[in-house]
Amino acid sequence: MNALLYALLAVGALFNGLGAVALLRFPDVYTRIHGATKCTTFGSIFSIGAVVLYGFLQGDGAGGTLAVHALIALVFLLLTNPTGSHALARGAYRGGIKPAQAVVDHMEKGKR
Amino acid sequence: MRRLVVWAATAAFALAVYLLLTLWSGSWGLWSLSELVVGAVLASIVGVACGGVLWERGGWRMLMPHRWLLLVLYIIPLFWAMARANVDVAWRVITGNIRPGIVRFDPGLKTELARTILANSITLTPGTLTVDVSDHSGAFYVHWINVTDDNPTPEDVCGAFPAWARRIAE
Numbered sequence: 001m002n003a004l005l006y007a008l009l010a011v012g013a014l015f016n017g018l019g020a021v022a023l024l025r026f027p028d029v030y031t032r033i034h035g036a037t038k039c040t041t042f043g044s045i046f047s048i049g050a051v052v053l054y055g056f057l058q059g060d061g062a063g064g065t066l067a068v069h070a071l072i073a074l075v076f077l078l079l080t081n082p083t084g085s086h087a088l089a090r091g092a093y094r095g096g097i098k099p100a101q102a103v104v105d106h107m108e109k110g111k112r
Numbered sequence: 113m114r115r116l117v118v119w120a121a122t123a124a125f126a127l128a129v130y131l132l133l134t135l136w137s138g139s140w141g142l143w144s145l146s147e148l149v150v151g152a153v154l155a156s157i158v159g160v161a162c163g164g165v166l167w168e169r170g171g172w173r174m175l176m177p178h179r180w181l182l183l184v185l186y187i188i189p190l191f192w193a194m195a196r197a198n199v200d201v202a203w204r205v206i207t208g209n210i211r212p213g214i215v216r217f218d219p220g221l222k223t224e225l226a227r228t229i230l231a232n233s234i235t236l237t238p239g240t241l242t243v244d245v246s247d248h249s250g251a252f253y254v255h256w257i258n259v260t261d262d263n264p265t266p267e268d269v270c271g272a273f274p275a276w277a278r279r280i281a282e
Contacts, residue, residue, distance in 0.1 A: 015198065022205040030241060030255045031212055035205055038238030042198040072133075082235035082242075089243045089255060099212055099255060104262045106216035107243060107253045 001057065005050050012046035015039045028100035029092045037085045041078070048074045118167050123159030127151055169223050173281065182280045189272055194237055201238035204257060213259040214243060218251045219266040219274040226281035233273045240269055 022035020048070045055067030099105060130151040131143060138144035143151075173179065204210055221227050227250065231242040234254060241255040254269055266274045 015202065018202045018205050022201075025205060025208055026210070028212075030243075031210060031257060033241055034201060034238060034255075034257050038198065038201055038236075039205070041236065042194065042238070078236065079232075082232040085235050086231065086242050089241055093243055099214060101210070102213045103211055103259050104213035104215060107214045 005054055008046050008050035008053065012043045012050065014043075015046065016043035019043060029097055030089055030099050033085050033089055037081055041081050044077055045074065048077075115163070118163040119159040122163040122166055123155040126158040127155035130154060165224065171223070171225060173223070174225065179280055182276075186276050186280060189276060190233060190236070193271055193273070197238040197240075201257065204239075210257050211259050212255065212257050213262075214253055214255050215259060215262070215264055215269065216251055216253055217264055217266050217269060218249065219277070221250055221274065221277060221282065223281050226277040229281060230270070230273055230277040233277070234270050237270065237273075 016039065019036050019039030022039060023032055026032045026035050051070040052067045055063040055065075055070065057063075093107065098108075134143060134147045134151065135141070137147045219230060221230060227245055231245055231252065234240045234242045234252070239257040242252060243255050244253040245251070246253075252266075256264075256269060261268055
């Protein structure tokens with residue numbers, strides 16, 4: 001049982017770590033949003049998955065509450081993460097930041 | 113009159129969600145007075161703020177119960193696509209092999225809710241990021257980390273998501 005918990009935590013930590021590496025490696029704000037928020041999202045799914053599993057199986061009594069709270073936190077994370085990412089990207093574009101190394105930019109040709 | 117109905121319906125939904133979250137805050141498994149007051153105030157504000165947007169252009173369709181079932185089932189294809197894209201982007205982080213660009217495509221969705229579901233799914237999936245949605249034409253402008261086609265179809269960018277968004281909310 002503990003092995004499964006450790007495996008979930010390890011996968012979560014791996015994706016969180018890759019998200020941090022992406023911040024350093026990628027060239028501009030849009031690709032960094034890909035790296036950071038996405039890897040963080042998957043990382044937090046696995047980390048919170050470990051918490052939920054622990055809460056239901058081992059933390060008797062208060063464990064159920066812990067698991068439900070963690071699940072609600074995950075739902076809110078999954079709802080707010082794309083909203084925030086979109087707001088950042090749209091704000092950056094309207095602020096005049098062009099995507100670096102872009103092979104195509106259909107927004108430039110424009111609709112507005 | 114219509115605005116009052118819209119406000120009441122939105123506030124009722126918001127209050128129901130709040131009461132479900134705060135169940136057992138008072139004695140005998142019911143709500144404490146402070147939670148009830150705060151819930152009523154928050155629900156009124158949510159009704160004023162969101163009522164106009166929520167029921168426009170076919171928002172009432174979500175009252176059909178089978179659409180809620182579909183929304184829950186949607187977790188499965190969404191998670192599968194997220195898992196594949198996460199591994200893909202993780203590999204791109206390590207190798208640095210990217211070909212970014214902003215592409216335009218038109219999934220042909222009419223309702224606000226379907227567009228919201230599709231835009232959020234696209235943004236939640238690694239490698240694709242919704243930068244803008246045209247209110248007028250319904251076209252999506254998506255930042256794509258690996259552009260394989262300059263004028264892609266919706267299926268090229270986000271797979272089965274448009275079909276699911278249509279199934280749930282149109």
